[in-house]
Amino acid sequence: MIAIDVKQKLGDLEMDVQLRLPMQGITAIFGRSGAGKTSLINVLSGLTTPDSGAISLGQHVLYNQQLGINLPPEKRRIGYVFQDARLFPHYTVAGNLRYGIKHEDSEQFHSVTQLLGIERLLKRYPASLSGGEKQRVAIGRALLSNPAMLLMDEPLASLDLPRKQELMPYLERLAKEVKIPIVYVTHSLDEILRLADHMVMIHHGKVVVSGHINSVWGSPEMRPWLPVKEQSSLLSARVNHHHPHYALTQVMLNHDAYLWVNRLQSVRGEWVRVRVHSNDVSLTKVKPEQTSIRNVIAAKIDKIHPVDELERIEVRLRIGEAQLWANITKWAADELHLCVGDKVFAQIKGVSVTQEDLAQM
Numbered sequence: 001m002i003a004i005d006v007k008q009k010l011g012d013l014e015m016d017v018q019l020r021l022p023m024q025g026i027t028a029i030f031g032r033s034g035a036g037k038t039s040l041i042n043v044l045s046g047l048t049t050p051d052s053g054a055i056s057l058g059q060h061v062l063y064n065q066q067l068g069i070n071l072p073p074e075k076r077r078i079g080y081v082f083q084d085a086r087l088f089p090h091y092t093v094a095g096n097l098r099y100g101i102k103h104e105d106s107e108q109f110h111s112v113t114q115l116l117g118i119e120r121l122l123k124r125y126p127a128s129l130s131g132g133e134k135q136r137v138a139i140g141r142a143l144l145s146n147p148a149m150l151l152m153d154e155p156l157a158s159l160d161l162p163r164k165q166e167l168m169p170y171l172e173r174l175a176k177e178v179k180i181p182i183v184y185v186t187h188s189l190d191e192i193l194r195l196a197d198h199m200v201m202i203h204h205g206k207v208v209v210s211g212h213i214n215s216v217w218g219s220p221e222m223r224p225w226l227p228v229k230e231q232s233s234l235l236s237a238r239v240n241h242h243h244p245h246y247a248l249t250q251v252m253l254n255h256d257a258y259l260w261v262n263r264l265q266s267v268r269g270e271w272v273r274v275r276v277h278s279n280d281v282s283l284t285k286v287k288p289e290q291t292s293i294r295n296v297i298a299a300k301i302d303k304i305h306p307v308d309e310l311e312r313i314e315v316r317l318r319i320g321e322a323q324l325w326a327n328i329t330k331w332a333a334d335e336l337h338l339c340v341g342d343k344v345f346a347q348i349k350g351v352s353v354t355q356e357d358l359a360q361m
């Protein structure tokens with residue numbers, strides 16, 4: 001576990017953060033501009049020192065004010081990737097990757113360059129690389145320093161859309177294959193959806209919410225960030241099978257609840273994350289027959305949240321362990337006499353879950 005308990009006064013910002021983060025996967029740090037995201041990862045890396053508190057990475061104490069421990073950045077075994085790649089212009093890609101490595105492990109060098117698809121760039125100089133290629137080299141350099149943790153501060157922010165799209169599959173592979181914790185600062189909910197396992201929202205230097213991505217995504221704290229059309233739930237599901245005739249894949253939410261979604265490349269047994277927009281979920285009390293809707297899932301009403309001025313009702317459903325939000329009209333809620341605890345069927349059109357809503361985990 002990564003344990004962070006720090007206080008630091010930075011101008012008008014009083015950072016006061018208590019966090020427990022997993023030792024694997026990507027933790028996204030999200031929040032408005034000026035919320036304190038970069039300040040938080042700066043104290044993790046040792047670039048700045050908090051006023052008080054403690055930080056540990058597993059058994060490894062990085063900082064403890066009471067014990068007088070404050071490891072300098074170079075002793076923390078932390079890799080740092082910034083918004084801009086910050087490569088040395090007078091070194092080749094290979095020179096940049098090897099910078100600061102005392103004993104090269106050629107197997108590791110090969111696997112990192114392969115992971116990031118930069119084997120063919122080794123002899124080139126940074127000036128001849130695209131923004132996305134530069135970032136891949138910067139990530140490679142950070143990984144080759146053998147870090148115990150990787151910090152990434154908006155690594156896609158300075159890239160244009162095509163470059164972002166080019167880099168994303170490499171970040172997805174990184175998230176899956178690298179066995180160290182990655183703390184990833186971003187403003188982009190799309191990046192979070194595709195990459196993160198855990199999410200922390202920061203506001204005015206304090207943690208507003210922290211937890212597994214699916215539960216944070218469905219939490220009230222997330223609501224202001226998602227306009228009505230974007231309101232959605234994240235569900236973890238396992239690929240079951242591909243339809244033999246139609247371009248649809250069946251994924252299992254649990255042993256008796258499944259969803260048909262747009263065809264996935266994944267193989268049976270792989271985990272995927274599915275985003276279901278709340279406006280695409282409708283409710284019925286009786287199981288429909290002969291319907292065009294491919295997904296009809298038994299669920300229980302967990303919460304009914306009226307949004308008065310819009311005459312809209314947000315209904316939270318439970319499907320086993322998973323939560324699913326449905327947006328319906330007040331009229332429909334009244335007519336169906338919906339109450340917390342009622343058993344209903346959630347209907348989701350198969351075509352409404354597109355590639356953009358699916359991420360491999």
Ligand SMILES: Nc1ncnc2c1ncn2[C@@H]1O[C@H](COP(=O)(O)OP(=O)(O)OP(=O)(O)O)[C@@H](O)[C@H]1O
Pocket residue numbers: 010011012013031032033034035036037038039040
């Ligand atoms: N050394 C410092 N002295 C004074 N104020 C500081 C210092 N470092 C950060 N701050 C202030 O702390 C606040 C948080 O800054 P920080 O860069 O951590 O925010 P952020 O969430 O990363 O923002 P952005 O998304 O815009 O990068 C800002 O108001 C910033 O001006």
